Amino acid sequence: MADYTYQDVAKMIDHSLLNPTLSVADLEAGIELAIAYDVASVCIMPYHMKRCTEMLAGSTVKPSTTIGFPHGGNTTAIKRAEAEQAVADGCQELDMVVNISKVLSSDWDYVQADIAAVIEVAHAAGRKVKVIFENCYLNDDQKIKLCEICTALGAEWVKTSTGYGTGGATHDDLKLMRKHAGDDVQVKAAGGVRDLDALLAVREIGVTRCGASRTAEMLGEARKRLGLPAIDVTATNSSGY
Known part of the structure; x- marks a missing residue:
């Protein structure tokens, strides 16, 4: 017998709609799919945030978007403005990218202030923040330092990747982040989790969210294994996660 319910796995998924070529x-169609499968959130391109919020009204799926995505090199003032716009458009969860260049330069005061600016806007509005590290470019010491900064600032999640770097979530990174982030900080995997077994594997590590584009396949398989009826949704989606 499965040690999870459908809701356990569905509410791990942030359905990703971030590929710039999506019409x-x-x-x-992706938002409708997310509603049908009752996932945790839809993470959508910022310009469509307001419409996404409207479409998700009345569902249990949260609207989410990105800040400083995907390279993290925007000025802090621009990231703050992006966060303010996202909040105004109804965003509930903000996935922000750290300034990777500053992390690699060990300018930790800048990195902390940059993250803090977005968290300040979000928390003032009662919203939550996921901080994206882009681990494929970082060493373990840098990842650990970011976990410590995010814990000190009260970020709700630390997140492995954008899905647009040279690599995605690895089990070693997820274990490292779970070990070094505070007990109140959750871990999100992004990039490379493409089927139900992979989702269940990262769940065992302690991951609570996963960025996914293969939502229908993953949750369709979950429903099949749990003996639940299939969900019939016709949607085109190729987000790039």
Whole structure:
């Protein structure tokens, strides 16, 4: 017998709609798919955030978007403005990218202030923040330092990747982040979790969220294994996670 319910796995998934080639029709179909499968959130391109919020109204799926995505090199003032716009458009969870260049330069005061600016805007509005490290470019010491900074600032999640770097979530990184982030900080995997067994494997590590584009396949398999009826949703989605 499975040691999870459908809701356990569905509410791990942030359905990703971030590929820049997705049309408006693709985005709308992706939102409908996310509602049908009752995932945790839809993470959508910022310009479509307001419409996403409208479409998700009345569902248990949260609207989310990105800040400083995907390279993290925006000025802090721009990241703050992006966060303010996202909040105004109804965003509940903000996935921000750290300034990777500053991390690699060990300018930790800048990195902390940059993350803090977004968290300040989000928390003032009662919203949550996921901080994206882009681990494929970092060493373990840098990842640990970021976990410590995010813990001190009260980020709700630390997140492995954008899905657009040279690599995604690895089990070693997820274990490292779970070990060094505070007890109140959750871990999100992004990039490379492409089927139900992979999702269940990272769940065992302690991951609570996963960025996914293969949502229908993963949750369709979960429903099959749990003996639940299939969900019939026709949607085009190729987000790039």
